[in-house]
Amino acid sequence: MSGSQTYAAVKEQYHHYDLLREELVKQINRLCREKNAVILAHNYQVPEIQDVADYTGDSLGLALEAGRTDARIIAFCGVHFMAESAKILNPDKRVLLPHMGAGCSLADSITPESLADWKERYPGHAVVTYINSTAAVKAVSDICCTSANVVSVVRSLDTDKILITPDRNLGNWVAQQVPEKDIAVYDGVCPVHDVLRRASLERTCSEHPDAIIIAHPECRQEVVSIAHEVCSTTGMIKAVERYPEAGTFIIGTEYGMIHQLQKRFPTKSFIPADGLGGCRLHCPYMKVTGLQDLYFSLNDERYEISLDEETERGARQALERMMAVPRDR
């Protein structure tokens, strides 16, 4: 086969992929109409999922949106703990997680048993649990938080002794924001954010010296301490709006966020903080869901989230307490 024939064959193959994608999007939209379903997607999802979604947002925004919709089915394109939270807050709706492999290493770093050990070490501390946790862990916590409201949640508590679980980096960052409280932190991390070091961020900054640095609070202290803004993924959209004169932003979070930022601000440049196009800031769980999974999920109404009543009740209490607290800003 000659070089040009090879090129033509590859082009033809990609043309088939485009047709397949267009057809899948058409069928997904049809299923949503016929079944009264809504698609919610996290900001880290692959571009084609973000683009077909009815709503894209951070953990808090998605939980709020799940409560607002009057759809019968919520197809939740994110990770398991997010779909579980949507179900807990909306027990009468069918919540589907299109791919059962969509877990979270941070959520896996804590169990009700390991939390019980930490409670013994910190008696009398109110337990603030990040939404990146299982319902069983939420059920034995006092209140939940997300990266968008953690400072307000901690300030809202009428006690000064607080144990933040499971993310150590988020906990350390909050302890700095609320120095008047005595904050202990659990020992879990998100490997996607924890892997980002100051040395790589500084290398990226040296290539873009005028860039504004925006980092997620799951990043290490050595990273957030040199960021101009530290916020949730949707908070990053608002942060960009605060710098109308800036043209370049370095983004310290999972690289799926770049798609959402580029869509909203097409004239600005967004550089993944690893300086390697985001290949070191890749969450395999967030990237596991594709259009075919979403299509089969809607068609077969799989995989439905269900919880035992007692866990659901306990987790709902911790989540509802959180929902009563406003976003940080």
Ligand code: 13P
């Ligand atoms: P956000 O709530 O900021 O979108 O973050 C979720 C998450 O999983 C971060 O790793």
Ligand code: SF4
């Ligand atoms: Fe979990 Fe980290 Fe992936 Fe977020 S980026 S879903 S915290 S593993």
